[in-house]
Amino acid sequence: MKHTFLAVSIFAGLSSQALAATYQLTELPRYEGGKYTFISDVNDNGQIIGAATSLFGLPIDVSYIDFDDATIKNAYEQAKTSYEEIDEEISFTLEDIKNGAAATNADANRFMLSFLGARANSAEYQKLQDRVALNIDAVSAQEQVLFDVDDTDTNGLTRSTSNYLTAISEDGAIVGWGSSPFSKTTFTPEGQSEEKTFFVRDWSARGLVLTPQGEKVTLEPAFTEHGGYSIATDIRKLDDGSYVVVGQASIGIPENRQKNYDDNCDDKDEPLQVCRWIRQLSSSRPFYDLRAFIWQLDENFNVVSSQDLGLGLTPKDDENDAFISAALAVNKAGIAVGYSPYRNGDDLYPFNVAGYFKDGAFKPFKTLEKWYETGKATDINNNNIAIGYMAENVRNVIREQVAFYYDLNEEKFVELPYFFKGSKAVATDINDAGFIIGQAEVEKNSSNRRREGFIYQVGDDKVTNINDLLPCKDSSGNNYPYNIAEAIKITESNHIYAIATKTVERRDRLGNIEKDSNGNIEYESVTLPVLLTPITGGEVENCAPPEAETYERQSGSMLFMSLLTLPFAWLRRRKLKLAKS
Template sequence: MKHTVLAASILAGLSGQALGATYTLSELPRFEGAKYTFISDVNDKGEIIGAASSIFNLPIDISYIDFEDADIKDAYENTKDSYETIDEEISFTLEDIKNGAAATNADANSFMLGFLSGRANNAKYQKIQDRIALNIDAVSAEEQVLFDVQTQDTNGLTRSVSNYLTSISEDGVIAGWGSAPFSKTTFTPEGESEAETFFVRDWNSRGIVFSPQGEKITLAPEFSEHGGFSIANDIKKLDDGGYLVVGQSSVGIPENRQNNYDENCDDKDEPLAVCAWQRQLSSQFYDLRAFQWKLDENFNVVSTANLGLGLTPKDDENDAFVSAALATNKSGIAVGYSPYREGDDLYPYGVAGYFEGGQFKPFKTLENWYELGKATDINNNNIAVGYMAENIRGSVLDQYAFYYDLNEDKYVQLPYFFKGSKTVATDINDAGYIIGQAEIEKNSSNRRREGFIYKIGDTKITNINDLLPCKDSNGNNFPYTIAEAIKITESNHIYAIATKTVERRDRLGNIEKDSKGEIEYESVTLPVLLTPNPNGEVDDCAPPEAETYERQSGSWSVLSLLALPFVWLRRRKLTLARSSS
């Protein structure tokens, strides 16, 4: 396959970091207006979508806030006390914030973000989402606006919406989902004489498709009362020129949830939109189903389909049931998760499986009611990947990755780095190489995860960091650690999220310094491309006693991986488990 102009420019223009290792690392563009940049999908042309979080200089609307209220005064005093415990003096007052300091003083901005975050479920306070969607090319990462709007209250976008781009087709059509923006309104509760400020929105989530020309196509839910709910997790271009999108849609409301709404939402104490929003904060407000939308070549929705559920609810089961499709292949086989019932045994948490003929089929014979899991990807050879686990008394235990061959009805658990290492498979290419991430530390309350690669048929998985050099071009320790492996192409190029130590920046984007004037540093996430190096060898970075697992942990030959043809980029998508918003 010929390299596209964009792909070639990425190869030529980004800073390579290989010194004889089996993979060359190139740092992809980061979004300059945030600390963290992620990727979620790539297509054959090298077009990348992703996200950024910890956005600098988020807008704070103070116009409605009563700075004499005890709530904000107490929050300020608590913050002031925390400064004093570390022998520092707070750099702002509430009067400063009232006069606009949240836009100029990073500490004031951080205080207000924390104050608002603690009241995220209170409709009387501004809503802020600290994540944006991105389009990434060879030189920059630019914001992609989904449903947000401009407002005078924030002198720009409201920054009150969810933003997720999840999949991009081979010809650049993007799928994802987001929420409606919050707007500020006044309402006088029954029996009161003064109007109060409330923040309201029209709906919780909508799937969306972007054409290559930027046209937006909203994917309506099957059931839209009180706003409804839909998300798009994957998109594939079909041979007829149309597109197949899979995700999730609301299909109804359980009777007890509707009764609760009818009894409490009377437009007396608060606006109806607030009452609906508060109930939608629970993931059990709507019945949600794995869902499919088919679009023609002009992006008209020509058909929709409820993909099904792994059980038939009984008459006395009034709670919501949730299934979701996370990925599909070109044959239209969708995979994801659903609660499941076998005889009288109910598996309520949702287990990994596939959807066929309006029915859900689990990938494995289930043995315990507390099993759970999700299928995260399926290749064009009908081999799916994902993870399974056990949920015992609220604790997720023994989480392992798997692959399932639909052609042979064959379920295989992937190896661990060590027994008890929680492992997730995120992507598989058509050649049978699987990537994901797994815990690498045995004795830690907060176990670190790193990316792995595995070839179907092998006995071990390999830590991707073992395929990178030990030193950079200056002889220093290699500055990147692969934390998550996101995409693997047919040529075994890997798109991943790495951690790297950089200058620390505050909430306004300024470089931070300590009391001595020295620059402080922190670890951030950033997107990288790993390109196979046919002349490389695995470096021996540490003595055997320093390793937590064998350095050469994979049994497959590195040369066999490199011998595959360099096709540059194939499209796949990662959407990890999401039961609902």
């Protein structure tokens, strides 16, 4: 078996659990500056991209805050009362925060984050994003700055930008998207004598390509008025050395949204940038018409063409709201998959449905029978097999969510088996050998059902919980400390990159280990990235009594034997799932 240097160093340099099971788990580096670390993609050379959230020590700018204002005084009194209700004394005052306590006192930092978060839709308060993009190697997880800039008020980056890395090509070219940073400005509303502070930015989303040399190539949207909008969700390097990138971009503004802007934004009560930003906040009534897009780049990363991939319907003259489609993945043949609203005759399917884009049009993967069907396609392999999920959206409640695969060659739609009837599932990645991974609910009787990762081979009649392929106990005889919550990427050799949960020491908002009133260290469950490597000759362990099984664990051993028959190609690139569009 031939490994790249990086892949070998990961195996050699990181702690792992090589115990009796069918997979060996290797814990990958976590970002030291945040509580949760995630993976979004991996390429053939073992280069990993991801993200971290719940960042430690987010910078709080208090220079513009009037600490005599009733808004912050009332918030402080409410916080003080909350401490008293649990027989604790608040450890800071507003005067302390004014003098910089949010940078040194974790409780003060948490209070300010809560105060600002409750006013996230107001342009008069500092904007913070609790997420950074990551490059992960064998020894560390390092931040990848997208569009953020240094600012004197925060003594560093503004931490006000969105940051998403979504896919990485075979040679290390990365795509993703982010927002422009907020900056502080002053403005005097018409009829008033005192100027006010506002936080403004230029645009909410821009797709970008990061070359292997670290250069940034911005993917401009077709329509840029009022900032415009674009994101990049997947990239493929083609045999001729060029690249294809897919995502989403603005093509215009629907008539009613433009009228709303014209009627309300006059640069009198607040800056035009603020008025525009407020109107772009709405998720129920989007500001832009957005379409699935594809960009062609040459071998030097010059954008040579871009194309609107279309929509699953033609808007009627009286339909003045925005319509949205998006491409989430593409294969080497240039077939893009994603989602769009759809119309069949006079029947409108207003929610996003899963499908593929061809010849400037969108085609759903299945015959739609109910107007409230919804779904997304999340990946497509080079054999033209797409995956994703379909569900029902009834009064904004998602139900009957099933994972599927669709064979474009045979035009065949197949729902994946489930852990139990009613288990909501989503398929996230497929390799060229037809192995599919994803996550699904594993608890029947719970208001907040836990999800765990699964693996499935095209044509099988069962799915296997990936946790069933791991050991029951660790080397000390304790319960195995990892639980696979999400399966993100499966390589051609069936190595699985996943997000696991593990109990670790609890840390506060400044990154300090927390202790209870008796001085004992407290613990919490966090997410972290892991690599699962198939074990030759491994066997599935029987961890639970038969009455506790909700599906047949024995199926895992048969699946695992088929995994070992495949050639070792080390790593392959994967797709993005656009989870919150």
